[in-house]
Amino acid sequence: xxxxxMINIEGNPVSEIEVNDNIFNCDVNEHVVYLVVKNILANRRxxxxxxxxxxxxxxxxxxxxxxxxxxxxxxxxxxxxxxxxGGVVFAKKPRDYSYTTPKKxxxxxxxxxxxxxxxxxxxxxxxKLELNEIKTKTVVNILKDIKADKKALIVINDKNENIxxxxxxxxxxxxxxxxxxxxxxLLKYNSLVITKDALDTLEEVFI
Numbered sequence: 001x002x003x004x005x006m007i008n009i010e011g012n013p014v015s016e017i018e019v020n021d022n023i024f025n026c027d028v029n030e031h032v033v034y035l036v037v038k039n040i041l042a043n044r045r046x047x048x049x050x051x052x053x054x055x056x057x058x059x060x061x062x063x064x065x066x067x068x069x070x071x072x073x074x075x076x077x078x079x080x081x082x083x084x085x086g087g088v089v090f091a092k093k094p095r096d097y098s099y100t101t102p103k104k105x106x107x108x109x110x111x112x113x114x115x116x117x118x119x120x121x122x123x124x125x126x127x128k129l130e131l132n133e134i135k136t137k138t139v140v141n142i143l144k145d146i147k148a149d150k151k152a153l154i155v156i157n158d159k160n161e162n163i164x165x166x167x168x169x170x171x172x173x174x175x176x177x178x179x180x181x182x183x184x185x186l187l188k189y190n191s192l193v194i195t196k197d198a199l200d201t202l203e204e205v206f207i
Contacts, residue, residue, distance in 0.1 A: 001025075002118060006125045006196060011145040014127045017196070019118070020203050028112045033183060036101055036109035040184045045097040054079045054087030106183075107206065113186045124148055124193045131162040139166045143173070149190035155181055157198040178202050 001018040002025045008014055019025075054060070060079030067074050081089045117123050124146050131138060143152055151172040156163060159177070167175045176185060178198040186192060194202075 004118070004123060004125050006127055007146060008127050009129060009142045009145065011147065017125065017199075019199070020206070023111050023203060023206050024114055024118045026108075026111045026115050028116050029108055030112070032105055032109045033112050033187075036106055036183045037187065039099065039101045040182060043098040047095045047097050049092045050094055051088040051091035053089075053091045054081060056091075057085070057087045060086075109183045110181075110186070111206070113183050117186065117192050122149075122191055124191060125199055126193065126195050128197075129154070129156065129160075129163060129193075129195050131160075131166055134162050134165045136166050136169050139163070139173075140170060143170075143193070146193065148193055151189045152191040152193055153181075153185055153189035155192065155194040155198050157195060157201050179205070 001021050003016050003018055004024075006014045006017050054077065057079040060077040064075050064078050065072065077086075079086045081087055114123075126146070129142075152174075154163070154167055154173065154175045155178050156175065157178055164175050167173050172189075174185065174189065178194070178201045181202075
């Protein structure tokens with residue numbers, strides 16, 4: 001089984017823990033990761049874009065000039081797409097971009113990213129992460145002591161207002177519950193800072 005060095009918030013080693021090979025030592029499937037990231041970004045699209053076709057633009061009911069005899073090309077409306085102020089050809093309308101990918105595909109992508117993170121030494125496991133007060137500077141110092149990257153994803157097991165509110169004002173840092181982690185966030189942030197109890201929950205969910 002793969003092993004990770006668990007540390008405390010001061011950055012000192014605590015113990016070496018074993019992690020499940022099924023999650024942290026599988027074959028990395030880049031194409032599956034691409035499919036899931038594409039799905040996540042598509043689901044986040046608002047799809048509120050809207051442009052008017054020639055039938056929706058105000059005006060243009062009268063024929064601008066007679067059909068023949070003017071020497072100009074025949075036209076039926078000043079709201080045709082070739083006119084300034086005219087309608088848009090194949091105008092975009094509000095639509096829903098969301099779709100689903102199979103559960104097995106999503107799980108395989110998550111396992112692939114976690115394996116890649118472990119191979120690149122981008123996973124930091126903390127024995128515990130507790131704060132007595134809401135203080136941003138405390139979280140900044142912790143991240144500095146454990147040598148986390150400026151772009152870090154902090155994964156916790158249970159709701160902890162002190163941690164969430166202390167970290168939310170730090171640029172490039174995001175706090176997430178272990179049950180809500182996704183492939184896109186894991187790829188976006190260079191360091192994955194996860195508590196021991198959150199890691200245990202992660203392994204329980206995937207085994």
